[in-house]
Amino acid sequence: MANKAANRAAAPHFLANVRIDKVAFWLAAAVISAAILYPASMSVFAAFTEAGKFSLGGFKRIFEHPSIGKEIITTIIFASGSTIGATLIGVPLAWVNARTDVPGRRLLEVLCVIPLFISAFVGAMAWRLLLVPRAGMISRLLTDWGWPPEMLPDVYSITSMILIQSIFYSPFMYLYAVASLRQMDPSLEEVGRIHGASHWQTLRRVTIAVNAPALLSGMVLVFVFTVGTLEIPMALGVAGGNYVLATRIWTLMSDYPQDLTMAASVGMLAILIAGTGIWIQRRIIGDRSFTTVTGKGYKAKRINLGKGRWVAFGLVLGYVTIAVIAPLIVLVLVGLQKYWAGFFRIDLFTLDNFRSVMFEYDVTRRAIVNSLIGCSAAATIAVFLSAILSQTRSRRGESLMGLLVLLPIAIPGAVFGMMVLFAFVRTPIYNTLYIIIFAYVIGYFYLAYRAIYSVRMSVHEELEQSARIHGASWWQSTYKILLPLLKPGIFSAWLMTFVVLVREFSSVMFLYRNGTEVMSVVFFLLMERHSARLAAFMAIQTIILLIVMVVVQRISYKNSETIAV
Amino acid sequence: MAAFVAVSGLCKQFDDAWAVDDVNFEVEEGKLLVLLGPSGCGKTTTLRCIGGLERPERGEIVIDGERVTDAANGIFLQPEARGMGMVAQSYAIWPHMNVFENVAFPLRMRKKGSREIKERVQDSLNVVQLGELGTRNATDLSGGQQQRVALARAIVARPKVLLFDEPLSNLDAKLREDMRYLLKDIQREINITAIYVTHDQAEAMALGDELLVMNKGKIEQRGSAQSLYSKPRTHFVANFIGIANIVEGTPHDRSKSKDGFVSIRLKSDAGEIRNIRVLAGSADLRGQVSVLVRPEWVKIHTESPYTDENVIEGRVFKSQYLGDRTELLVDTSFCRMRVWYDGPDELEFGRTIHIELNEKKCIALPSR
Numbered sequence A: 001m002a003n004k005a006a007n008r009a010a011a012p013h014f015l016a017n018v019r020i021d022k023v024a025f026w027l028a029a030a031v032i033s034a035a036i037l038y039p040a041s042m043s044v045f046a047a048f049t050e051a052g053k054f055s056l057g058g059f060k061r062i063f064e065h066p067s068i069g070k071e072i073i074t075t076i077i078f079a080s081g082s083t084i085g086a087t088l089i090g091v092p093l094a095w096v097n098a099r100t101d102v103p104g105r106r107l108l109e110v111l112c113v114i115p116l117f118i119s120a121f122v123g124a125m126a127w128r129l130l131l132v133p134r135a136g137m138i139s140r141l142l143t144d145w146g147w148p149p150e151m152l153p154d155v156y157s158i159t160s161m162i163l164i165q166s167i168f169y170s171p172f173m174y175l176y177a178v179a180s181l182r183q184m185d186p187s188l189e190e191v192g193r194i195h196g197a198s199h200w201q202t203l204r205r206v207t208i209a210v211n212a213p214a215l216l217s218g219m220v221l222v223f224v225f226t227v228g229t230l231e232i233p234m235a236l237g238v239a240g241g242n243y244v245l246a247t248r249i250w251t252l253m254s255d256y257p258q259d260l261t262m263a264a265s266v267g268m269l270a271i272l273i274a275g276t277g278i279w280i281q282r283r284i285i286g287d288r289s290f291t292t293v294t295g296k297g298y299k300a301k302r303i304n305l306g307k308g309r310w311v312a313f314g315l316v317l318g319y320v321t322i323a324v325i326a327p328l329i330v331l332v333l334v335g336l337q338k339y340w341a342g343f344f345r346i347d348l349f350t351l352d353n354f355r356s357v358m359f360e361y362d363v364t365r366r367a368i369v370n371s372l373i374g375c376s377a378a379a380t381i382a383v384f385l386s387a388i389l390s391q392t393r394s395r396r397g398e399s400l401m402g403l404l405v406l407l408p409i410a411i412p413g414a415v416f417g418m419m420v421l422f423a424f425v426r427t428p429i430y431n432t433l434y435i436i437i438f439a440y441v442i443g444y445f446y447l448a449y450r451a452i453y454s455v456r457m458s459v460h461e462e463l464e465q466s467a468r469i470h471g472a473s474w475w476q477s478t479y480k481i482l483l484p485l486l487k488p489g490i491f492s493a494w495l496m497t498f499v500v501l502v503r504e505f506s507s508v509m510f511l512y513r514n515g516t517e518v519m520s521v522v523f524f525l526l527m528e529r530h531s532a533r534l535a536a537f538m539a540i541q542t543i544i545l546l547i548v549m550v551v552v553q554r555i556s557y558k559n560s561e562t563i564a565v
Numbered sequence B: 001m002a003a004f005v006a007v008s009g010l011c012k013q014f015d016d017a018w019a020v021d022d023v024n025f026e027v028e029e030g031k032l033l034v035l036l037g038p039s040g041c042g043k044t045t046t047l048r049c050i051g052g053l054e055r056p057e058r059g060e061i062v063i064d065g066e067r068v069t070d071a072a073n074g075i076f077l078q079p080e081a082r083g084m085g086m087v088a089q090s091y092a093i094w095p096h097m098n099v100f101e102n103v104a105f106p107l108r109m110r111k112k113g114s115r116e117i118k119e120r121v122q123d124s125l126n127v128v129q130l131g132e133l134g135t136r137n138a139t140d141l142s143g144g145q146q147q148r149v150a151l152a153r154a155i156v157a158r159p160k161v162l163l164f165d166e167p168l169s170n171l172d173a174k175l176r177e178d179m180r181y182l183l184k185d186i187q188r189e190i191n192i193t194a195i196y197v198t199h200d201q202a203e204a205m206a207l208g209d210e211l212l213v214m215n216k217g218k219i220e221q222r223g224s225a226q227s228l229y230s231k232p233r234t235h236f237v238a239n240f241i242g243i244a245n246i247v248e249g250t251p252h253d254r255s256k257s258k259d260g261f262v263s264i265r266l267k268s269d270a271g272e273i274r275n276i277r278v279l280a281g282s283a284d285l286r287g288q289v290s291v292l293v294r295p296e297w298v299k300i301h302t303e304s305p306y307t308d309e310n311v312i313e314g315r316v317f318k319s320q321y322l323g324d325r326t327e328l329l330v331d332t333s334f335c336r337m338r339v340w341y342d343g344p345d346e347l348e349f350g351r352t353i354h355i356e357l358n359e360k361k362c363i364a365l366p367s368r
Helices: A002-010 A020-047 A057-064 A068-099 A105-112 A120-131 A137-144 A158-183 A187-194 A199-227 A231-240 A245-254 A260-285 A308-335 A352-360 A362-389 A395-410 A413-424 A433-458 A461-469 A474-503 A519-529 A531-563 B043-051 B099-109 B114-127 B143-155 B173-189 B201-207 B225-230 B235-240
Strands: B003-014 B017-028 B032-036 B058-063 B066-070 B084-087 B161-165 B193-198 B210-215 B218-223 B245-251 B261-267 B273-279 B289-293 B298-301 B311-321 B326-332 B336-341 B352-357 B363-366
Touching (some): A020 A260, A020 A395, A020 A433, A057 A260, A068 A105, A068 A199, A068 A231, A068 A245, A105 A158, A105 A308, A120 A137, A120 A531, A158 A199, A187 A199, A187 B084, A199 A260, A199 A395, A245 A260, A260 A395, A260 A413, A308 A531, A352 A531, A362 A433, A362 A474, A362 A519, A362 A531, A395 A433, A413 A433, A433 A474, A519 A531, B003 B043, B017 B043, B017 B058, B017 B193, B017 B210, B017 B218, B032 B043, B043 B058, B043 B084, B043 B193, B084 B143, B099 B114, B114 B143, B143 B161, B173 B201, B210 B225, B210 B235, B218 B225, B218 B235, B235 B363, B245 B336, B261 B289, B273 B363, B298 B336, B311 B336
Parallel strands (some): B032 B193, B032 B210, B084 B161, B161 B193
Antiparallel strands (some): B003 B017, B003 B058, B058 B066, B210 B218, B245 B261, B261 B273, B311 B326, B311 B352
16 A cells, blocks of 8 residues: 555656657757748749749849859859958968967967958958058058059959958858867877878878868858858949849849849859859768867877967968958048048047947947847847757757758858748738847857857766756756856857857848848948948947947856856 | 987977986887886977977987987988888877778878889788778777777888887777787887887886886886896886885995895884895995885795794785785885785784795885
8 A cells, every 4th residue: 555655656747758858859940940941942932933923034034134144153253262262361370379389379369250250341341441542541552652553452353352251251261270170189290290291291181181071161151151241242342343143132132123033043043052062062071070080198289380480470460460450440540530531630530420320320329229139139049049959969869950050051141131031021020120030040040059069069968867867857957957067158159149140241131121220231321321430330339249248258257157167 | 239229318398397308228120119107207208209209409319320310410300201100199090091091101102103002001901900991981990990000000111110109008908908919029020120108017018128217307227127127226116117115224234245135224113123135236335225025025924934034024904815816915113015925814904924025036226
């Protein structure tokens, strides 16, 4: 009798057998897949229909279009050139920081990723101010020194577009390369030297070859980004007559009469180009990933550059100064002038631009509020979903996630914005901030996921299991063990997602309306009208970003000081 | 026989500390020299200097008559020009190449023809007993197999010198023993000069024709496994190789007897005095000396023996039966000693026993 009672008391509630983590995982996975597949299928639908009927009219008009062939070629040149450029900038920077004894590494590490926090729009504007014929600072200096005017670098040329795009997307290459180089066992290189390979042979046959998978993933990311980017093509390409597919989609969608079918078809073309890039990457590396091979017990010995380390330091610092910091300083100086006389003049100093952009231009304040709300909401949702989705330890779950995460990466930004527009054009969320938040979450979900996933993997399964063994339920072990351990990682993932979202422009461009402008849109609106106010606004945005970063870091420290190990 | 590898006056500095401090040694052709010592003793740095992976501040290295490093004259041959082979601690198998390509690499660097490469890679793989694995992906192999690939790669180009940097430390115990025999066999078979770094004394003793014990960047002692074990010249060597009981005492005479023995007076804290006779070894007999007693250099008497010459009395503090012997921890008036006992009796806690020191084994060392 007593036995029976004890049995009944110990019988678990029927819900206890339901693995809440699994339910949450499949639920979140379903939401994400729907959120990706629905807009994608809507735009495929749009590409093949006209007035509700099946039609190949969009593709027919592409075929007959006088300039779209040239735009396809420009897109390919722009994207491949920028990929190569970003690689040539990012990888050497990563190598110097990760593998050599260059001094001041902590400073250099921060400097190398600065462009990540700045809209390529701003960069393009800054370079325009320096290089524009006659008024540009550099062009004036060069002409004053007798440089023939027809030989001046043309900021609107495809070469300039590629160079500036390379500078502003090199941090992605840098981050991929630096992580991979740090993980590599240095004795792989040393053994190469011992067995007869010179410095250069070792670099080529060992270092680059071993890191190829990571470098190629970074390259494919930059490639797809560039296919779908609107910033540089709008700031420089349109004025120089260098249209790409992204700007063509934009024109088809915004100019009267709209041609949605053709826009959707051009979107398919852009995806085809991006997909070709991904396909080439897959062909080269197959499904190999070399990062799993790490020797244990080696000490990561840095390459001794001798006196060359100061040369390396100077080169990195010089590059960042000339390519990134100096143009931005010039831009800020422009913001502090009544008008730009080609150089900074103290008698023209004014704060008017700041005042007018903040207090006379009501779009600005709206945009700041919208950005803060939209980006933090999207970052929170993305991090929350990632946290649920990274729970799975099952192989099937992980490979499904791998696919889901990959899908939005394959869709160029401008095309993605168009897709979201197609998906929600007749719904109540059209014309609201929600549609922008939606695009933010789905378009940049993989960023948060990758960050959370790597933190999650670093928390060993045994830590949770031992909590369960010692009597904690799934909820308790998640709440008391896992979350505290993940917290610092969660905060940094949130911050990174937030910052990148603030910068995002290419998809938002299709989704904002009067009243739902965000900060990156303000740059676009100010671009042609008033470069001094754009400069002022860049300064304001930087300050806002800094405040957010400091606040988040404060909260994160407060929350994690108890588990400082 | 002339030295094949000669290292002299080698000094290497890291962050203001001398990792290697005036190291001199030579290796004869076809011999295997083991550099043995605790982590941070400078053994790996010495090896890396020989390979050309580190550039020493001072000293010179001559390999097969060629001056590959000469700090004083600014000579430093790049690693790839030294014609060496190396097996690294982490194996360092290149993950982007299959087994064949990994092994073929040194030959490709030496611009050999494809037929020769094919033959020699296959020979090499056969030597390490991996004959059929050429097309396998290197990263699909087990740790022991990766180790063999690394070895095949190191010997394929018939290097002048083979460098081993703790190659077995990542393997599990059983595999480590098998690999130890294989390594030794291969090194003898192809008659190659080798320098082997390890912190494992058993590995060092099994492999090395000669051992070089290093401590704090300097060489403590050089010799065969037997001589290091039975005739250590310092406390460090005595403790690092094997188990050491050390008793402090004062010699009766200032010089050793004709047959190499010395009589030493032990004095306990309580004032008990006992005289023992041991090998004089390398100790300076003019002052205090230490006496080394290895656990098996004694005979345990459970009853009082017929003589009290070289006998120390003690009480069993701990005993552990291990099958082939019993390990005893014994408190004597002079020190606590670890000794082996292979007799039939069960020696329980507190039992009084008599430890007879073997005068032909126990040896005096310079006092610390």
